[in-house]
Amino acid sequence: MSNAADPPPIQFGYLLKRAQHAFRTRIDDALRPLGLTAPQYAVLSAVDAIAGVSNAELARAAFVTPQAMQGVLANLERDGLLKRTAHPDHGRILRNELTAEGRQALGQARLHVQDIEGLLSQAVGQENAALFAEALARCADALTPA
Template sequence: MTHAPKPPEPSPGFLLMTLGRSMRTEVEARLKQHGTSLRHFSALGHLSREPGLSYSELGRRAGVTAQSMQATLRQLEELGAVERRTLPGRGRTAELVVTPSGAELIATGHRTVREVEAAFLKTLDDEQRRSLTGILLSVLTGR
């Protein structure tokens, strides 16, 4: 009688990637219902904290090209979430400002992330959530 090989221990990295992908998919689906996306939410967040960031810098932070970020910001302008205070032109820095409508989209994004997080972590008690947060922060900051 042969025994089946013992399955390998679960990989924390693989579990984190799987959880992250699942949460991202759910957040994206919910944001889509509001006519927005995680990329929009990210760009709005960066602009609200640091007005005047360049397309290149916003693109670097989002992991996309400056051209892709320009398209994202055009969409945000069309949604009324961002206002351009300078004329567009090659080589010019666009002064982009988050509007009150954009601030509402940021609040919607934060609320959406909290709701999805709560659904995914519903089996954890408060102490386990605090512990998980501490562990993840430790891993992310290298401390």
């Protein structure tokens, strides 16, 4: 049962939002001079890791709809960082690959992003890292419908 000494409930939703917002803002600020947004960086990184990956696959990896991913890809293609080509065996899938310019931009951006990831790790602290990571994963799992 409850009593007057119960601590007030912690607003984890707010804390989560604030931390994520701070991270996102920091990434955006770091990438702006390179002409990249955070989602664009994430996509370049994924396309680099999985050459020829499809739009649908990228969307699943980023937890966004295919329509949203398509918008990001269209902008990257327009900017010459990425090119889309027909899949050799499949008539519908379009393969996404980085251009030389795309690889170059990704290389630059990666350094900045790694710095910021470092700040995050440092803020968490090595002794809490594993527990913190597990708690975040539990949150995501608990809120993701089966």
